[in-house]
Amino acid sequence: xxxxxxxxxxxxxxxxxxxxxxxxxxxxxxxxxxxxxxxxxxxxxxxxxxxxxxxxxxxxxxxxxxxxxxxxxxxxxxxxxxxxxxxxxxxxxxxxxxxxxxxxxxxxxxxxxxxxxxxxxxxxxxxxxxxxxxxxxxxxxxxxxxxx
Numbered sequence: 001x002x003x004x005x006x007x008x009x010x011x012x013x014x015x016x017x018x019x020x021x022x023x024x025x026x027x028x029x030x031x032x033x034x035x036x037x038x039x040x041x042x043x044x045x046x047x048x049x050x051x052x053x054x055x056x057x058x059x060x061x062x063x064x065x066x067x068x069x070x071x072x073x074x075x076x077x078x079x080x081x082x083x084x085x086x087x088x089x090x091x092x093x094x095x096x097x098x099x100x101x102x103x104x105x106x107x108x109x110x111x112x113x114x115x116x117x118x119x120x121x122x123x124x125x126x127x128x129x130x131x132x133x134x135x136x137x138x139x140x141x142x143x144x145x146x147x148x
Contacts, residue, residue, distance in 0.1 A: 021037075022040055025101075039094075041090070047085050047086075048084070049086075051064075062090075062093060065097075
């Protein structure tokens with residue numbers, strides 16, 4: 001699969017472990033945070049957004065991100081933004097990100113607020129973990145000749 005690259009450096013992978021929050025879009029980021037991060041992301045001074053120019057990794061990265069959230073190909077995203085300046089493009093990207101993430105965030109908040117559901121999922125996970133651990137322990141004991 002494709003990698004989503006850092007907003008600060010189009011050659012580095014986007015990572016939640018990066019201490020700089022502005023290098024990534026988090027699934028739970030509010031619209032204002034997304035707008036701020038996209039506005040601040042690293043770009044160049046060249047007008048027009050290109051996909052296949054190795055000297056413009058940030059342009060390619062942001063086009064691929066736009067393609068991902070609009071369910072289009074990077075080439076289609078490039079065609080729709082080829083003549084944009086960065087301000088226009090970043091506005092389109094922000095809008096697309098917010099539109100894409102809003103239903104995911106709504107579901108996340110709904111599930112997070114459903115204590116009964118969360119407890120049930122934890123119990124199911126705990127039961128399954130015990131089953132797997134029991135099987136593993138049994139296999140280890142057999143391999144070591146213990147408990148026969």
